[in-house]
Amino acid sequence: xxICQLFTVSKHFMTFRTPTEQEFLQIRNFIFQFELxxxxxxxxxxxxAFRKDELVGFGRLREHSDCIELCxxxxxxxxxxxxxxxxxxxxxxxxxxxxxHLVCIIPDFFIPFNFKIVTEYPFSIQDKLNYCTxxxxxxxxxxxxxxxxxKIA
Numbered sequence: 078x079x080i081c082q083l084f085t086v087s088k089h090f091m092t093f094r095t096p097t098e099q100e101f102l103q104i105r106n107f108i109f110q111f112e113l114x115x116x117x118x119x120x121x122x123x124x125x126a127f128r129k130d131e132l133v134g135f136g137r138l139r140e141h142s143d144c145i146e147l148c149x150x151x152x153x154x155x156x157x158x159x160x161x162x163x164x165x166x167x168x169x170x171x172x173x174x175x176x177x178h179l180v181c182i183i184p185d186f187f188i189p190f191n192f193k194i195v196t197e198y199p200f201s202i203q204d205k206l207n208y209c210t211x212x213x214x215x216x217x218x219x220x221x222x223x224x225x226x227x228k229i230a
Contacts, residue, residue, distance in 0.1 A: 091133065091161070093168045096125040104135045104151075112213060113149045114205070123149070124172065126165050128156075136165040138173055141201035147179040148205070166190055170224065177224045180205045182217035192222040 096104055101120040108115050117139075126134040134152040138145055147169055152161045163186075170177065170190060180202060181187060184194055198221045209219045 090128070091164060092127045093124050093165070094127070095121060096123055096132075096135070100125055100132055103132055107135070107151050107153065108149055111151045113151055114208070114213070115149075116208070118149070124165065124168055126161055126168075134161045134165050136169050138169055138177070141199065143199035143201050144178045145173055145175045146201065146205065147177050162186070163189075174226060176226050178202045179222050180209055180219055181222065182215055182219055184220050184222060187222055187224075190224060192224045194220050195223045196221070198223065 098120065101123065104123060104125065105115070105118060107113075108118070118137075119139075122137045122139055124136055124138070125132055132153065133156040135149070136147065136151075137149040139148050147166070150162060150165060152165075166187070167190070177192075178195075178198055178201075179187065179192065184192070202221050206219055206221060
């Protein structure tokens with residue numbers, strides 16, 4: 078059963094849950110439109126954000142054999158600059174007890190969540206860096222980041 082949580086952003090309630098098949102098709106379309114990482118998309122790895130019944134954003138915790146990666150983060154264009162992306166990242170962080178890696182061109186967005194730029198990272202993140210620099214070419218520099226979570230025994 079999908080986890081559903083409420084979050085207040087810009088005086089509007091948002092809910093988070095795993096998308097339905099139809100919603101996942103919408104997310105896939107946004108991923109292509111926003112030119113995000115579209116490799117090995119799995120519906121169950123996504124968390125979708127909704128206002129009322131409207132999809133406003135999404136993010137993914139991709140499970141690799143050597144790490145968890147936060148990726149494919151997007152906010153529907155007309156809903157940007159309202160704190161939705163930050164709310165999605167906060168929700169994704171809560172959904173795992175493991176450290177989280179990511180590759181991005183906007184490290185300042187992730188620093189408030191305690192992500193740090195790293196120069197040593199798992200093979201899957203090196204693969205992601207290679208993919209981004211070769212397939213998702215942008216003028217900005219890609220960096221690898223990590224949010225270390227301490228496991229309590």
